[in-house]
Amino acid sequence: MTISVGDRIPDVTLVKATENGPEKVQSGDYFKGKKVALFSVPGAFTPTCSARHLPGYVEKAQDLKSKGVDEIACTAVNDAFVMGAWNQNAGSSDITMLADGNGEFAEAVGLTMDGSGFGLGKRGQRYSMIVEDGVVKELNVEQPGDFSVSSAEHMLGQL
Numbered sequence: 001m002t003i004s005v006g007d008r009i010p011d012v013t014l015v016k017a018t019e020n021g022p023e024k025v026q027s028g029d030y031f032k033g034k035k036v037a038l039f040s041v042p043g044a045f046t047p048t049c050s051a052r053h054l055p056g057y058v059e060k061a062q063d064l065k066s067k068g069v070d071e072i073a074c075t076a077v078n079d080a081f082v083m084g085a086w087n088q089n090a091g092s093s094d095i096t097m098l099a100d101g102n103g104e105f106a107e108a109v110g111l112t113m114d115g116s117g118f119g120l121g122k123r124g125q126r127y128s129m130i131v132e133d134g135v136v137k138e139l140n141v142e143q144p145g146d147f148s149v150s151s152a153e154h155m156l157g158q159l
């Protein structure tokens with residue numbers, strides 16, 4: 001079942017990419033007590049994700065924070081080393097990379113996709129959500145191949 005507005009984020013282990021290397025974090029703990037702008041991409045270094053999705057959040061980070069967002073986080077079914085390298089290459093210290101290497105978070109929120117036709121296997125869908133104290137307040141899931149409602153610009157309009 002797909003997560004919905006009003007639902008609590010499921011508690012699974014993610015791996016945060018940090019300067020000191022991978023750090024395990026429980027999603028229940030990570031989202032507790034703060035407002036998080038979360039966006040999910042099918043894969044780090046993939047075309048739309050690298051050309052438009054991550055750069056939009058980097059560009060709009062201060063605007064999001066000025067509207068009450070405490071943290072901006074990106075998740076993908078990639079390992080923490082890839083997510084960390086992607087953030088160093090195209091991201092910003094304003095973005096927290098939450099690796100979902102085994103797809104457990106994507107599965108738990110019911111937002112997986114089959115990228116086997118492109119050699120990607122099971123991945124997380126492209127989406128964004130605003131999470132306040134662990135509860136989903138806004139959820140924006142893209143149709144396959146689209147990029148609009150999960151953008152930083154769209155999220156700014158929701159805040």
